[in-house]
Amino acid sequence: MRQHIDEPIAIRRLQQFAVDYEMQNNLQVLDKTVVTKEQKVACVGSGPASLACAAKLAQAGYQVEIFEASSRAGGMLSFGIPAERLAQEIVDFDVKTVADLGVKIHLNTKVGRDISLAELEQNYAAVFIGAGLWGGRKIDLGQGAMSGVVSAMDFLPVVRANGTYNVPEDVVVIGAGDTGMDCASTAKQYGAKNVTILCNEENIPAYHEELEAVQQLGVTVLTNFTQYKFIGADSVNGVIATHANNFTEIKLKADLVIWAIGQQIESPELYANLKVNGNKLVVSGYQTSNQKFFAAGDAANGGSTVVQAVHEGKEAAKAIIEFLVDGE
Ligand SMILES: Cc1cc2nc3c(=O)[nH]c(=O)nc-3n(C[C@H](O)[C@H](O)[C@H](O)COP(=O)(O)OP(=O)(O)OC[C@H]3O[C@@H](n4cnc5c(N)ncnc54)[C@H](O)[C@@H]3O)c2cc1C
Structure with a gap:
């Protein structure tokens, strides 16, 4: 009112x-x-x-x-x-x-x-x-365990507890809620150069001000992407995702992938x-x-x-x- x-x-x-x-x-x-x-x-x-x-x-x-x-x-x-x-x-x-x-x-x-x-x-x-x-959620993509793939709960509390994290240059966050925004801004703050948030929704679920804050840090947010696949063998080095239009496919370099899809x-x-x-x-x-x-x-x-x-x-x-x- x-x-x-x-x-x-x-x-x-x-x-x-x-x-x-x-x-x-x-x-x-x-x-x-x-x-x-x-x-x-x-x-x-x-x-x-x-x-x-x-x-x-x-x-x-x-x-x-x-x-x-x-x-x-x-x-x-x-x-x-x-x-x-x-x-x-x-x-x-x-x-x-x-x-x-x-x-x-x-x-x-x-x-x-x-x-x-x-x-x-x-x-x-x-x-x-x-x-x-306090249980982090991850989706099993049927590719077996890969190092470099973590949940938000494996990431944010560890950063806060240790005050440091070996964040690589390229990071992908899956999930665009407020936790996803926090993961992205934290990754940037701890040294990532390129951070991309992927989500399957058309409308970003995070609060508008959280979204604006990560965008100001240079984080890219891509909506409507699903069918995630990881590139790599023992450790992850990229993510492939397909747009809801079933036509556009993107390939992103990533040495750290953070699932930010809720807690359990x-x-x-x-x-x-x-x-x-x-x-x-x-x-x-x-x-x-x-x-x-x-x-x-x-x-x-x-x-x-x-x-x-x-x-x-x-x-x-x-x-x-x-x-x-x-x-x-
Ligand atoms: C990344 C992130 C960002 C958020 N941002 C916001 C925000 O900006 N604004 C907002 O309002 N809300 C936010 N939330 C949500 C908010 O933090 C939670 O709703 C709130 O903290 C829940 O409080 P709680 O006391 O139920 O649990 P928690 O705050 O989760 O506290 C639970 C405590 O229990 C302890 N614990 C767990 N298991 C055990 C055990 N077996 N034995 C002993 N101790 C145990 C944990 O270590 C923890 O200290 C955010 C959540 C996350 C994950």
Whole structure:
């Protein structure tokens, strides 16, 4: 509506202003907490869904522990969204705000590897799953494994974690959503000369401003291309694709091909005892098929946004509190 008067409200900039003001003035935006409850709650993952859930539970007086597989907290905020779009210090500030509420964060602790869901079930009154979607999707083109062909999740988190990546001169990204744009801009930033994004859609799914940003970096985006084939034997050195008109074929040099076609549950076996529907844990009012387990964020909605994950994390905390109070 607003754009008919002057221009749309710049929500992202307003949020950025609020966070900057909070950081610069060292404001305490979340009330200090006192542990008043005996029950302990475990949160799997430290992305926005878990952080929001943990903060709400801690504020309600519960003892909360987060188990995070990575060496740094923040989930996709720390490992997916490029730092130029979301500065690490902002993420670290938010994580610290939650930790200051008394929430214990165990880094480098992967549930399913370092501690089992069964142990969490036994030792905690409730378990929140905010593990997101950390499995990268690749399409099997029937050409066998080739080095140089990776998924966005093999690429973006590795670049963020190591601060470096051996990016070759020629890169092809398959998929033109926001993740595809992030892969392309990151590849450019880390040394690629020629980056081409291929997608099978006629209309590019990424936000217009993300598309404009990569185009300004000199990335080429080609729509309506399908029937991908890789050139190479043990390692990839090119991509062939055919236009939807079934006539135009292109051949692109590429020593790195990045599939950016969405994420999936990383370790489905972790949820063997819970109901899963495709890419989502089945939840009803944030409670999974096991009443002690709750879930929200990407792991339960199939992949959405940070704001949605935060909202769901808070709502899940309310559902957990109701469950714990009922069980007292
Ligand atoms: C490249 C990219 C760019 C994006 N850009 C934007 C954007 O600009 N704006 C926006 O709103 N959204 C964006 N999104 C989407 C957004 O990041 C997600 O919707 C949001 O982060 C989901 O939050 P979450 O807490 O559910 O999961 P995540 O942020 O994915 O966090 C899950 C956490 O769980 C941990 N974990 C996973 N498995 C385990 C385990 N077994 N044990 C312990 N820990 C585990 C992971 O290490 C991770 O820290 C982007 C996503 C990607 C991939």
